[in-house]
Each structure stands twice: as C-alpha cells, then as structure tokens.
Amino acid sequence: MDKIVTSVSSNEIQIRERIGYGSYGVVHKALWQTELEVITIAVKIIEDKSQDSETEKIRFEKNILREIENLQKCTHPNIITLYGVSKYSDNICLLFEYADCGSLYKFLHRTKREVSMDERIDWMLQCAKMQLRGITDFCTAIWKNKKIVVHKIKDYFEEDEKSFFKEIRNLKRLNHSNIITLYGASKYPDNRLCVLSEFADCDSLYDCIHDDDFKISYYQILRWMLQCAKALKYLHTKKIVHRSLSSRNLLLFDKYRVLKISNIYQVKKFRSVPDPYLAPEYWDTNGKFTEKGNIFSFAIIFLEVMTRKKPFELYRLMEIFSVAHNLKNDDLLDLIHMEINESDTIMQIIKKCLNRNPENRPTMKRIVSFLGCDYRFRINVDHADLGFTTFTDSTCETLCTALWRRSESNGLVKHDFDTDLITTKVALKEIDCNKKMIWEIMREVPKILGLAHENIATLYGVSLNYLNKICMVVEYAKCRTLYHLLHCRKYKRILFREKLNWIQQCAKGLEYLHGKNIIHRGLTTRSLLLFDNCRKLKIADFGKMNEVEKIRTDLMCCYLAPEVCMGKKNYSEKSDVFSFGIIFWEVIQREKPFSDWDLHDISEHIKRGIRPDIYNLINDDYSGIVPIMECCWRQSSTDRPTMSEVRRDLNYSIKRYDHQSNCCIS
Known part of the structure; x- marks a missing residue:
C-alpha cells in the first residue's frame, strides 16, 4: 500500500462504532476534526493483506488505487462523496460522507415504515x-x-x-x-x-x-x-x-x-x-x-x-x-x-x-431509398417564413415577390431571441406538375443550390405552399428581365456596347452551367434577369423545371432548336447554343424573333432552316458578330460551336468594338 498517498492525518480522526461491512474492509462511524468544525463521517478500514502472496497484494493494491481515483473524479448528487484517505493502525482507510439514514437494504428489511410506490420509483430513478x-x-x-x-x-x-x-x-x-x-x-x-x-x-x-x-x-x-x-x-x-x-x-x-x-x-x-x-x-x-x-x-x-x-x-x-x-x-x-x-x-x-x-x-438501405424518394426531404424553406407582397401573373407562369425572414441557416432553425434575422426580398415561382416530374426537379435542386457564379441567379431553396405545390425561392431582380427592358421600355436608349455586355455575361453564365453538366432547356430573354441598374445580367429558370411548362412552349418556340421542335425533347448543350444565337439577334435588333409569323408556324419554319432576318446587320459595323449568330443557329447540332468557343469569339469581337462606345442603336 506504499503507493497510496494519504491526505488526512490519523490524529484528526476519532473512530467510533462499527456500522457495517464494505468491499475491501469494515466500515465505522467516526468524527473528523477539520479546521472549521467536527463532522460525522464513515470510515472504511481496508483489511490487512500481509498474509497474501505478493501477486495478490499487487492486484489488491491496484484495485484500491483504481477505486480511489474513480471516486475522486465523481461529482454527482447520487454518488457518495470521498473526502480523503488516511491511516488507522497501519491500515489504509477511506473517509466517506456519512449516511444518517443508513443503507437502502436496512431501510427496506429492518424497518416497518410504509413506503409508497412513488418513493420506491423515485429511489430507483436516482x-x-x-x-x-x-x-x-x-x-x-x-x-x-x-x-x-x-x-x-x-x-x-x-x-x-x-x-x-x-x-x-x-x-x-x-x-x-x-x-x-x-x-x-x-x-x-x-x-x-x-x-x-x-x-x-x-x-x-x-x-x-x-x-x-x-x-x-x-x-x-x-x-x-x-x-x-x-x-x-x-x-x-x-x-x-x-x-x-x-x-x-x-x-x-x-x-x-x-x-x-x-x-x-x-x-x-x-x-x-x-x-x-x-x-x-x-x-x-x-x-x-x-x-x-x-x-x-x-x-x-x-x-x-x-x-x-x-x-x-x-x-x-x-x-x-x-x-x-x-x-x-x-x-x-x-x-x-x-x-x-x-x-x-x-x-x-x-x-x-x-x-x-x-x-x-x-x-437501413431500404429506409434511405424510401425517404430519398419523398420530395419533402428536399424542402429547405419554410413557407410560413415568407411574407407575400405583390403578384405577377403572366401567360407562362405564376410569380410573386415575398419578404423572407430567415436566419443564417436559411430560416429552418431559428431562436426566439434572434435579433439578427435577415429579411430578404425574393421571387417565388410556383410549379404545377405531377409527382413524377416534381421528383425530377427536386433531384436537380441540390446541384443548383451548389452553383456560385456572378451571372447565375441564386436559388435560395424550395418551399411547399399551403396547396402542396412546389415553389422555387429565387433571387429577386429589381430591374426585372431583359425581355421587359428590350420590348416594354422602348423609350430607353440602349448603347450598342451595353447590348454586347449583356450578351457577353449571358455567354459566361451559360458556359458555367454547361461546365456543371446543367442544360438550361428554356433559354429566352424572359429568363435573363437584370440587376444593379441593368448593368448586371444573371441567368435564371434553368434545368428540369422548364420541361413542365406546357403553356410556356408557345413563348419559347422562337428559341427552340430544330431537334427540340421535332417533339422528342432532345435537349442538349447545343440546343442551348441555338437559343443563345436567337437571343443574340433579339438583343442587337431589339425586336421579337419571328414576330410577323403565326406562333403555330414558327416551329415548322425553324425545322426547315428559316432564321430571323439579318439583312439590317450586313455592314461593316456588325461584321464580327453576324458569323457568331449564324454559327449558333446552324441546323445540325453537331455543326454548332460550344459555349466556350462562342465566348472566345465574342470576347475578340467586343475588343474590336470598344472604341465605338458612343455608338448606339435604338
């Protein structure tokens, strides 16, 4: 027992009557004279092991050391307190808190007091x-x-x-x-x-x-x-x-x-x-x-x-x-x-x-498969946090703006005492389609949430409204769409260099999407949002959600590639390039493509190779951009360039026109 360090002098302890037996020895009631007062304690006197073999004594000492160490670490209202270690007649003794009511065993079996069931359960709970x-x-x-x-x-x-x-x-x-x-x-x-x-x-x-x-x-x-x-x-x-x-x-x-x-x-x-x-x-x-x-x-x-x-x-x-x-x-x-x-x-x-x-x-494999097929597990915006303001109804979609009061964790976990909640104005796009198509869209959402580019509109998340319809919560564009600026604000003069800047930003955003293996499927001037006093352009409404807008097809038909017009929905990166070429013409001319044709005939004309009129663009001023348009809307998808190639050629053309910054076309 030489390794056991005593912390209380034996002169401070007065051993009284024996009160029971414990593991490793006999327990006595005792008085302990501290510096401030005399307190009643229980003293466990460790039995003498001098007659045991050396191996047994070493094992016994290790067990005692372990018990002392464990008890010294314990601080719990339901665990007896170890005050310290002392010696009594050359035997080690442990000083414990004294139980004035005795043990539970004695109370249950040696007293006649009635004990309620609540008391018994409470003891066992402790x-x-x-x-x-x-x-x-x-x-x-x-x-x-x-x-x-x-x-x-x-x-x-x-x-x-x-x-x-x-x-x-x-x-x-x-x-x-x-x-x-x-x-x-x-x-x-x-x-x-x-x-x-x-x-x-x-x-x-x-x-x-x-x-x-x-x-x-x-x-x-x-x-x-x-x-x-x-x-x-x-x-x-x-x-x-x-x-x-x-x-x-x-x-x-x-x-x-x-x-x-x-x-x-x-x-x-x-x-x-x-x-x-x-x-x-x-x-x-x-x-x-x-x-x-x-x-x-x-x-x-x-x-x-x-x-x-x-x-x-x-x-x-x-x-x-x-x-x-x-x-x-x-x-x-x-x-x-x-x-x-x-x-x-x-x-x-x-x-x-x-x-x-x-x-x-x-x-667990089946559970994950089952839960993963429930689109509710993809919802990350609580509809209750959206305060609606104004609605915009169009022939292609139902849009509204809302004030979203959220925390930095996107509003899903908030404190009552949060004072730094963020209020963000957002746009909501309601999607009305069958469950199969909803799941196709929801599968794409995590990929879209991970996008980060200056020319891609931010998708904050997905919400489920009170009619159980999916709503996409997207970045709000104060300057509205490029379509609105081109065709609904005819009074506004637009510099030619501004138009090239929008086209350049659109090309950069579309190149980024293709780099992430995302096809837009519905690129039009209506899906190009304007910010920062119309200087910044961002692409929105991309991915699977464009396949569910049946009415939207009438407004998109001017931008659809020939292979898509065939009715097989052969969307690809090259079909996005075709749409980009049509938008390029629309922005430069500031006219709606195929505006003189009946909507039902446009698809047939595109399939036969008819394109918007470029007669007004055949002069030296446009010599660098017309070839880019024509390459983008070629009949065969394999003959069209990639968006990386388009952006490279576009950058070269813009450098040529930088000296014409004062030239504008209304």
Whole structure:
C-alpha cells in the first residue's frame, strides 16, 4: 500500500462504532476534526493483506488505487462523496460522507415504515441517473491548429486497452459526410484513455429539439433524419452497429444544416446506453446490439424530433423497463402518445421500424431509398417564413415577390431571441406538375443550390405552399428581365456596347452551367434577369423545371432548336447554343424573333432552316458578330460551336468594338 498517498492525518480522526461491512474492509462511524468544525463521517478500514502472496497484494493494491481515483473524479448528487484517505493502525482507510439514514437494504428489511410506490420509483430513478450518467466526460482542445473534442474514458479494464486502440484505428478509416471524424486515441498522464474527434460548432440534436427557444421547420427535421439514415446505412455496410444511438449522440454542424453521428466507438465494457432508445429484444438477448436494434432506435429518435418530446416522457424510467418485455406492435405508439396518420408515408415507415419483431423491420438501405424518394426531404424553406407582397401573373407562369425572414441557416432553425434575422426580398415561382416530374426537379435542386457564379441567379431553396405545390425561392431582380427592358421600355436608349455586355455575361453564365453538366432547356430573354441598374445580367429558370411548362412552349418556340421542335425533347448543350444565337439577334435588333409569323408556324419554319432576318446587320459595323449568330443557329447540332468557343469569339469581337462606345442603336 506504499503507493497510496494519504491526505488526512490519523490524529484528526476519532473512530467510533462499527456500522457495517464494505468491499475491501469494515466500515465505522467516526468524527473528523477539520479546521472549521467536527463532522460525522464513515470510515472504511481496508483489511490487512500481509498474509497474501505478493501477486495478490499487487492486484489488491491496484484495485484500491483504481477505486480511489474513480471516486475522486465523481461529482454527482447520487454518488457518495470521498473526502480523503488516511491511516488507522497501519491500515489504509477511506473517509466517506456519512449516511444518517443508513443503507437502502436496512431501510427496506429492518424497518416497518410504509413506503409508497412513488418513493420506491423515485429511489430507483436516482439510482438509474447514477448508472446512466455515462462513461466519458469531454473537453475541447487545440490539436494541429484546429479545435477538437477530447472524450475521456472514465472506467475501463486494462485488458481491453489493446482492443480499444485497434477499434479506433479501424474507425478512423470511416469517411462519410454525416459521421463525426475520429482523429485518433491517446492516454492522459493519469493513464485515462481519451478519444480525439471533430468539434461540433452547433448543439447536439437533443439540445436543439428540447430547447423551446429554437424554432425548427418541419422540413429541417426531415433533412436531419435523412442524413442520420444515410450515416447508419454506411455504418451497417461496414458491419458496424452503433451501441449508443440517441439524439444526444447526433451532433449539428454548419449553422444547423448538417447532422453527424458521434460516439461510434463500441468496446462493450466502455459503452453506456440511454435505455429509452433500446429495442425491446435487447432485454431478451442479454444486451446484444444488432442492426435492427439501430433501426428501432432511429424510429424513436424520429418521433422524438417530430414531437419534440423526450421518449416516454410521461413514464418513469423504471416503468419503461417493465413494459419493454410485453410490447406489441402498436403499443409503443400508445406509450409515446403519437397517432399514426395512415395516409402519411413517413409515419408508416416509422411504424414499420417500431415493429416488435426485429425481422419485420426494414433495413437501413431500404429506409434511405424510401425517404430519398419523398420530395419533402428536399424542402429547405419554410413557407410560413415568407411574407407575400405583390403578384405577377403572366401567360407562362405564376410569380410573386415575398419578404423572407430567415436566419443564417436559411430560416429552418431559428431562436426566439434572434435579433439578427435577415429579411430578404425574393421571387417565388410556383410549379404545377405531377409527382413524377416534381421528383425530377427536386433531384436537380441540390446541384443548383451548389452553383456560385456572378451571372447565375441564386436559388435560395424550395418551399411547399399551403396547396402542396412546389415553389422555387429565387433571387429577386429589381430591374426585372431583359425581355421587359428590350420590348416594354422602348423609350430607353440602349448603347450598342451595353447590348454586347449583356450578351457577353449571358455567354459566361451559360458556359458555367454547361461546365456543371446543367442544360438550361428554356433559354429566352424572359429568363435573363437584370440587376444593379441593368448593368448586371444573371441567368435564371434553368434545368428540369422548364420541361413542365406546357403553356410556356408557345413563348419559347422562337428559341427552340430544330431537334427540340421535332417533339422528342432532345435537349442538349447545343440546343442551348441555338437559343443563345436567337437571343443574340433579339438583343442587337431589339425586336421579337419571328414576330410577323403565326406562333403555330414558327416551329415548322425553324425545322426547315428559316432564321430571323439579318439583312439590317450586313455592314461593316456588325461584321464580327453576324458569323457568331449564324454559327449558333446552324441546323445540325453537331455543326454548332460550344459555349466556350462562342465566348472566345465574342470576347475578340467586343475588343474590336470598344472604341465605338458612343455608338448606339435604338
């Protein structure tokens, strides 16, 4: 016992009567004379091991040292306090807080006092809090110039240390956007193990959903749970089962937009599982964790997030244990006080995940596939945050402007006390089409949200209005469209150099889209927005959404390439080049293309090779731009240049005309 350091002098202790037996020795009541007062304590006198073998004495001393270290680290209202270590007749003794009411065992079996059921459950709840408190604590640290989290393992067996480091090495190889990054493991100077992981710049999911100051959109909940499902699917493909899946172990990043699963290291002796999330079969299989158990936990978290209620919050922890063995398929929903909407596909998949028989639960792969096909998981703007102002009805679409009050996380997660909410004027475009086409559009939305170019209009997100119609939330153009400027404001003089500047910006934006493998499909002067007092041009309304506008075809027919006019919707980058050539002519001439023809005949004329009249452009002033137009609207798509080639030729022509900045054509 030479390694055990005493912290209290034996002269300060007066040993009194024996009150019981504890592990490693006898417990006495005692008085401790401190500097301020005399307090009653319990003293555990460690039994003499001098007769044991040297190996047994070393093992015994290590166990005592471990108990002292663990107790000194504990600060919990339901764990007895260790005041210090002293000596009594050459024996080590531990000084504990004195229990004036004795042990629970004596109270239950040696007193005649009546104890209510509420008191008994309350005792066990306090005991459970002590047990479920966790086996790690954590702190932040700086490692390699970045902020990280250090999880300290409190209790472990030395023989498990090797397997622990081996598991961490394997987990470091995981690579998924919704799984926390593990940097490695280490040991503290006090020999405690620790895990180094990625720092979460936001709260845990548990903290977020159970804080009334947070206002969370329904669609953000769906996005979080889809990310969680994708991460679990990835873990299961790697044959990894999460042993502590709960909302506390789901961390939020990037202004609450990204969810990541944490605490996936899983050596059994290290884990402590939040019981409300455990699958019923856990109690029948001696604590065995399975993939289907993760699916049950996923469903409990899903309901927890949707209802913003803690799992089984109307029941005490001990009551959950008692019902877990006897649950039927629908009993859980009754316990959670959650009604299933039979027409809601999301609630139906949750119900399947809660099936009492684990074999009847879907796999994580199937869940991800199912959730990924529901376009509601792509919604990222809450319609309730949009304050409508003015409507603009046209023959091709329904547009309106709105004031969008949002936080930096795009309005899906807000605080009641936020004072820096951003109010942005936006334009809304309502899309009316069948579910199949909606899904085609929604699949393209993530790619469009990732675009960043000065000549591409910003898509803020997608909303679902009160009629369950999809609305695209896009950047608002104060100067309206290029079509409006060219044809509705005839009084405004436009310099020739201004026209070339718009065409040049359109070419740059279209080249960027093609570089991202995005085809516009509906390029017209109506889809070219103007900003900054008409100096800046941005392309809008690109992608699959243009295929659903049936009425719009009448207004687009002037810009459609011959192969598209054939009725086969052969959209390609070269069909966008054709539309660009028509727009080029329209801007320079400031006339509507084919304005003298009947709309129903335009497609036939284009298929026969007829193009807008360039008679007025055949002179020296336009000698550099006419060939570009003619190349763009060639009959065969294979003969047309790429947008990169068009922009190169256009830049050369603009340099030639820079000296004519005072020349204008009205």
